[in-house]
Amino acid sequence: MRAPSGTPATFILQFEELQVADEAAVGCGTKTLTMTREEQDQDRDAHWSLVCGTGTFTRTKEEPDQDPAMADYLAIPRA
Amino acid sequence: MLLVLTDSTDETANYLCNKLASVGVRFVRLDTDTCSQFVRIEYSHGSVVLSIEDLALPAESIQTVWLRRPKPVVVDVVGDEAQRDHVANEWAEALHGYLAHIPLVRWINYPAANVGASHKLEQLTRAHRLGLVVPDTLVTQSYEKLEAFWRAMDGRVIAKPLASGYLERPEGISSSIYTSRVRREHLLSAPLDPCPTLFQEEIAKVFDVRVTMIDEVVVGVALHGPSGGDVDVRRDNMRDVRYEVIKIPDSVEDSLRRLIASYGLRFAAADFGVTSDDSWLFFEVNPNGQWAWLDLAGATNLWEHFVHAFQAHA
Numbered sequence: 001m002r003a004p005s006g007t008p009a010t011f012i013l014q015f016e017e018l019q020v021a022d023e024a025a026v027g028c029g030t031k032t033l034t035m036t037r038e039e040q041d042q043d044r045d046a047h048w049s050l051v052c053g054t055g056t057f058t059r060t061k062e063e064p065d066q067d068p069a070m071a072d073y074l075a076i077p078r079a
Numbered sequence: 080m081l082l083v084l085t086d087s088t089d090e091t092a093n094y095l096c097n098k099l100a101s102v103g104v105r106f107v108r109l110d111t112d113t114c115s116q117f118v119r120i121e122y123s124h125g126s127v128v129l130s131i132e133d134l135a136l137p138a139e140s141i142q143t144v145w146l147r148r149p150k151p152v153v154v155d156v157v158g159d160e161a162q163r164d165h166v167a168n169e170w171a172e173a174l175h176g177y178l179a180h181i182p183l184v185r186w187i188n189y190p191a192a193n194v195g196a197s198h199k200l201e202q203l204t205r206a207h208r209l210g211l212v213v214p215d216t217l218v219t220q221s222y223e224k225l226e227a228f229w230r231a232m233d234g235r236v237i238a239k240p241l242a243s244g245y246l247e248r249p250e251g252i253s254s255s256i257y258t259s260r261v262r263r264e265h266l267l268s269a270p271l272d273p274c275p276t277l278f279q280e281e282i283a284k285v286f287d288v289r290v291t292m293i294d295e296v297v298v299g300v301a302l303h304g305p306s307g308g309d310v311d312v313r314r315d316n317m318r319d320v321r322y323e324v325i326k327i328p329d330s331v332e333d334s335l336r337r338l339i340a341s342y343g344l345r346f347a348a349a350d351f352g353v354t355s356d357d358s359w360l361f362f363e364v365n366p367n368g369q370w371a372w373l374d375l376a377g378a379t380n381l382w383e384h385f386v387h388a389f390q391a392h393a
Contacts, residue, residue, distance in 0.1 A: 010271075
């Protein structure tokens, strides 16, 4: 099922498809176990800090003594 | 003690924790999205201790950390957004400080190792260098280069996301971008210039293989799609996919082991396509990829290998 949009903003977005809920999988409580779509294999928080939000890490002005990159050394990955 | 570092909604963590309990493996599950409600962290005289109610866990007591997609710390305090962010970040840093006392070898996987292994393009470069066969690949914003690549591949080209193929919207409508065949009509139907896009030769594969590695254990499972050689076998929630544990060619396994070791990973899930002449082409590696669905499908008992890995340093 194609996504409801006009001209895609980028090349890859022309392949965007609406996600169809899998009632059976959801119903038995194993949704994330049975779905192996890209987004499920990819750890989408990968490049954020392990357990932190990201706001302050991108604003070095307020924390001049802190190296924001260091805060990400325990970051978990996308994939 | 085994520390399971995860999120309260992670189904894979639920699955494995239930298995651990069933075989009597002691563990503590720390859901980072809820932990601020019941965890205490104290540092004194060079020793850091995480406490959950009456259970005190000095960092040196943690024999293994299983990192399973923890989420940002959520705090429930009064104050404006900036103040709540500040508190959440203070909480997170305290957790970081605790976790940083645990030696790298005790992690499955160490987060920084996951980060280093998470870039598709670099994966392809490294995999090729270590002897794996990879598809011809082009990342470009140039229509001319795409067209030349498309012609060189006789029109057998796929496009796939570089990062994530999942689009999540606040209103709950989500969508996916699967690996998709690029037909002639696609070439000019959307702009290429605004964003680098990944193209690869379309492999004439007869089936996909998911290889799961846990320390020394390597398990290959063939994924036979309903129509055979599907461009992306994950469509339709993998409905009608048939699973089969298969032997991995020695040369592929050797290269894959070296690839995973080069990233410092103890766990990884790698994807291959296998052609009719038994050529194995490497697609990507997911250092925090899914695996439990293979157990639930009856193809594997990967959880047992996790148990062994958890006990390796106990």
